[in-house]
Amino acid sequence: xxxxxxxxxxxxxxxxxxxFFGFLYLNxxxxxxxxxxxxxxxxxxxxxxxxxxxxxxxxLIKNKYVFLFYSYKLSLNQKIQAGNxxxxxxxxxxxxxxxxxxxxxxxxWLKIIDGTRVxxxxxxxDFLVKAKNLEGYLFPDSYLIPQYFTTDQILSTIKNxxxxxxxxxxxxxxxxxxxxxxxxxxxxxxxREARTLKSKQEIxxxxxxxxxxxxxxxxxxxxxxxxxxxxxxxxxxKPLNYTDLSIVSPFNTYKxxxxxxxxxxxxxxxxxxxxxxxxxxxxxxxxxxxxxxxxYATTLDEHNSNVAKYLR
Numbered sequence: 001x002x003x004x005x006x007x008x009x010x011x012x013x014x015x016x017x018x019x020f021f022g023f024l025y026l027n028x029x030x031x032x033x034x035x036x037x038x039x040x041x042x043x044x045x046x047x048x049x050x051x052x053x054x055x056x057x058x059x060l061i062k063n064k065y066v067f068l069f070y071s072y073k074l075s076l077n078q079k080i081q082a083g084n085x086x087x088x089x090x091x092x093x094x095x096x097x098x099x100x101x102x103x104x105x106x107x108x109w110l111k112i113i114d115g116t117r118v119x120x121x122x123x124x125x126d127f128l129v130k131a132k133n134l135e136g137y138l139f140p141d142s143y144l145i146p147q148y149f150t151t152d153q154i155l156s157t158i159k160n161x162x163x164x165x166x167x168x169x170x171x172x173x174x175x176x177x178x179x180x181x182x183x184x185x186x187x188x189x190x191x192r193e194a195r196t197l198k199s200k201q202e203i204x205x206x207x208x209x210x211x212x213x214x215x216x217x218x219x220x221x222x223x224x225x226x227x228x229x230x231x232x233x234x235x236x237x238k239p240l241n242y243t244d245l246s247i248v249s250p251f252n253t254y255k256x257x258x259x260x261x262x263x264x265x266x267x268x269x270x271x272x273x274x275x276x277x278x279x280x281x282x283x284x285x286x287x288x289x290x291x292x293x294x295x296y297a298t299t300l301d302e303h304n305s306n307v308a309k310y311l312r
Contacts, residue, residue: 023066024066027061027062029062030092031062031089032089034089037087037088038086038089041083041085042054042080042085046082051067052071055096059089060096061096066093067093074098076097076100081103082104107146107147109142109143110123112139112142112158114266115266115268116236117225117236117265118132118266119232119236120236135265136185136187136188136263137158137159137263139268145157165269166272169273169275178275183272183276184275186275187267188267189217189221189222189264190203190271191267192237193221194288197270201274202283203294204279206281206285211258214257216253216254216255217253219253221264222264223244223251223253224236224240224244281296283296284298284303287306287311289306
């Protein structure tokens, strides 16, 4: 009886072991025979479990637990570091573990935030020099830059992205009397003056009303740009002082009518879209109140009332 029980137990163990190794074998196999490389990014701080899940979600491995098994079995779980890796679906899970343990490329991410000016970018001196005259055209986005790219190649990549987004924003635009350069300047102002797409479109309509009646745009952001261009500040875009309004500069839209001569920042897609698709209204004035909402007015009296109610 004891021998029979032992034999049954042993058979069960063998069965479980066979199932385990069969599962391991099948899920270690490549996803497919496709050898086209895909860029797989491991960010600083990504844990081994997070990496295994990302590999499975990216359809590069069949099972995240098999990846974890080989990582620990090969003692490579502590050797997988941040980087950019070129992986393909014809690799086994074990091969991917080994490849990730050997270190990725030193490609890096360049992030351009909506509404920032060139000087605010975290880039090298050569980039700053060459990008200085491209204010407004450095489309805000996250760019994965190959380590071997020159500054000119980086700027070309950004320009291509800008051209695509500009063309997309222009679709279905009607009655636009501005040149492409003026649209970018206009969009850069809108970027600094509003947050949501709707408010950007509303402000675009209001600023057009001012231009159409020959009124100065009176935009604080353009004066901030003028002030911060004269002397590099500790922090860009700080609120204006009363004396700032007397700055002599073509970017002072309190003193000069029309658009400033060039963009004041790098506008995002919503601002470009708003420049092409303004919302018509009779409003001439607007403020962002302490309640973080936009308040509009058709007359100066109404505007002063809004200022007293929402800014004081």
